[in-house]
Amino acid sequence: MALTREQIVRRAAQELRDGYSVNLGIGIPTLVANCIPPGMDIVLQSENGMLGIGPFPTEAEVDPDLINAGKQTITEAKGAVYFHSADSFAMIRGGHVDLTILGAMQVSQDGDLANWMIPGKMVKGMGGAMDLVAGARRVVVTMEHVAKGDEKKILRECSLPLTGRRVVHRVITDLCVLDVRPGAPMLLVELAPGVSVDDVRERTGAAITTEGTPKTIAL
């Protein structure tokens, strides 16, 4: 059984480590904030200029001067700090953000990421994604394993314009967890309950391998 969106989020939350500063991308990654294990100390960075994102506000707490990078209203956690965009990306580019979790349109076997444009169709811009993948110490992608119409998204080479080259460390999908090892096949480390290695191979356009039996994703 493929994971639900919520289960992908819960699996992605297992990437968090105590003391991490983390930047969460828009969409599925943003939801990881709701699954931080109790007692774990995580500081969420928002590239529009904040460390220490709190929960969404109540109606009475809504403040138009306080938003996240997805332009959603938010609150500040205790100990939060604000800064300008150049400082924000100094943190990101300078390797001070431990982990970023991002969505993707395509990922290649060697960890290339494409998530910012479809030529002739969609031109929204890359926002902060190119800086995040260039600078964050660890880059994890969460996405559906295949696109609509079973089109493969994990490929030997991306066909879409890249966000970064050889930048992704791990891919978490509704079917499995894959680790990128540039120059070698991707390593299938975990499978969703009831999903087989062959199921993954069939839906993956890149070379994958296993070392022993992949673990079942713990939920």
Added chain:
Amino acid sequence: MNKIRPSAKDALAGIADGMTLAVGGFGLCGIPEHLIAALRDSGVKDLTVVSNNAGVDDFGLGLLLQTRQIRKMVSSYVGENKTFERQFLDGSLEVELVPQGTLAERIRAGGAGIPAFFTPTGVGTRVAEGKETRIIDGREYVLERGIRADFALIKAWKADPNGNLVFRKTARNFNPMMATCARVTIAEVEEIVPLGALDPDAIHTPGIYVKRLVHGVAYQKRIEQRTTRPA
């Protein structure tokens, strides 16, 4: 040294067709909404606008797109604006998409007298095409140019008459760098306090960067994604 102007319209004096403007804000947060409205009313056109986003169809920089006063946008993300998309696809609007951190640093560098810098962002992507690259300590970097503007239009929370500025929460975003990158920086603020009322240790933008001030009243401060939890 009187920096305070009586209206947004007066504050914009000297902005002419074809100029390059840096406009603060992230989405609709921290945008100089009164200066943008006055700029639309002024009718200046063929502008190059450096701003992280392009507003929404009927607010922020979207107002200047509707009236076709902008010839070129330099931005990192423009996804929330259909007018923008239409003008871009029909070729009437030129667009330079820049990674957000590179955009912030290009503006910071421009304001700090640094003409160009090497960054790892965008290496191996379309962003690096046609640009000089260099391997430094084993890693590849791309050369990006600093940005200078004729005018910067920014929004702060509080100012004193010297133009010292304090921003509020995430409305700070691109405003402090933009204040530094222009020949003339115009700041609109929610409150102008007397000299000495701001703690000198807590000023975000020193007044040396700010040439003109205007007091904005009745801010709309529109919210793009109102997300709440139950009380």
